[in-house]
Amino acid sequence: MTDQDDVVIEVAGATKTFVQRRRGERRLRRERVDVAAVRDVSFTVRAGEIVGYLGPNGAGKSTTIKMLIGVLTPTSGRLRVAGIDPARQRIALARRIGVVFGQRSTLWYDLPLRDSFALARHLYRIPDDRFQANLRRFVEMLDLGPFLDTPVRQLSLGQRMRGDLTAAFLHDPAIVYLDEPTIGLDVVSKAAVRAFLAETNRENGTTIMLTTHDTADIEQLCRRVLVIDHGRLGFDGELAVLRERLGGDRTLVVDLAEPLPALSVATPGARVIRVDGPRQWLAFPATASAAPLVAEIAARYPLVDLSIREPPIEEVVTRLYTSGAPTPRPAPD
């Protein structure tokens, strides 16, 4: 049951239309065309949720996020974030939210990390004890110690992202938005970012909304996903439900005692898709249980080991887009 008091993000019929000027049929004459980047999007997010916001480039993800953080005013519709209208009360909102842009730092480029944090303390008026406690905790969690005194411009992408994360959480925001927080990071940094988000969500109850193209981000962090395409919300629910609804294939990887030709299996829908020495890959429908297939192989062949892979979320999302009715493509924002 959804408690009304619990809702921290409320989007009702949000629409954002941009006016584009295109070259008309007669040259030199430019036509004004209204392009809807986001159309009639509605959803609510409750306190403490981690929500993945998915969609291809230009689908309207950034436009939605920008409306939620007060950068863009919606053309129509109602938005409330922590009870605040982002379009009207930008500064009040700014104190309650944190924002991380994967591709753009909010830190002061020429200052050491430490100074950027100290500046945030003043600009956000963070009480000194909260600031010290948060900083100490985040420095430890993200292992910032070695480069706290390095100017931001000299940091690696992974170090910079960890700094940006800290800056976004220092003022104990109720909601944090992250736009592609793991883009371009190595495996270790990605893991550090995910662990940090999971822990702040668990310990502080921070509501988190993130956009990403990284399957693992979604799988490890988000129970709930929103999928947007062509400016419309196409799915709102649990990741497992999305998978189930759209099907796709799961993959069974088997290691045999010896190299064999492609296995012939009788289980419906299952087929070998790749053979590499003693290892073979079999695709089978995501909606089917793996048990009969595994039992059949174990009974008929020298099975040594096996693993099952879920369809990558990217593939699932792609299927969602292609299954929908084609609509005119909005311009990338």
Add this chain to the structure above:
Amino acid sequence: MAPVDEAGPVGVLRAQLGAYLLLVRIAFRQAAQYRASLALMTATEVAATMLDLAAIGIVFAHLPALDGFSLAEVAFLYGTSALAFALAEALVGPVDRLGWHIRDGRFDVVLIRPVSVLVQAATLSFAPQRIGRVVQPAVIVVVSCAALDVDWTAGRTLLVPAMVLCGTVIAGSAFVAAASVLFVAPDATVAVAALAQGSALAARYPMTIYGRRLGLLLTVAAPIGFVSWLPALYVLDRPDPFGLPFATRFASPLVALLAAAVATLAWRAGVRRYRSTGN
């Protein structure tokens, strides 16, 4: 930092002023990261100021009078307007960098901070060495005041700092209003800078050198005549060559308020437009 009570417009103003001073300090620290560059720029600035002073001195030495104005009078006009523009430039000059920030998307970061957009834009890329530019006109004002052959009544004496203050507000408002155009046309940075520099240059001389029509236009419409020309006529105890009412000599505070209001409206319209169209 003591907690600031943000209740009421005064509290808001105080909070934003605090943020402004803090960001100026930070901008200075950022510039100080490049020590060689800062040292070189400061040295060039000092050298340029000295050369400027020398050049002005040479020009004035060969110029007994300009359009009926004596050397000291021309120097006073020049100094007070240049000082107002230099102060305005030091305070809000960096707003003209706004176009670059909008172009490369950094402006979104400005909008997510709990600080006024104008305060942040005015401190985006502070050039601390610009403060040096205040020195030269300040010296000229002091020297010319000493050389002026006028009766320094209390009114005249008070009017000098008052006219510089009002001139600073008018010039700063002009910078901000011009920079508001960048929300619509982010590529117009150079044009906006040229406009600001142009008006600074135009305000330095007796308005009569532009002829009656252009002079009146610049004086009243621009309104750079209120930066120093009209109040200066009172200080210099001269009749108005354009025959404007005597009261216009004291109208600078009113014009300053008006200019600030127009600049605020233009700036707000610019921010609103950015937030409705994105970049």
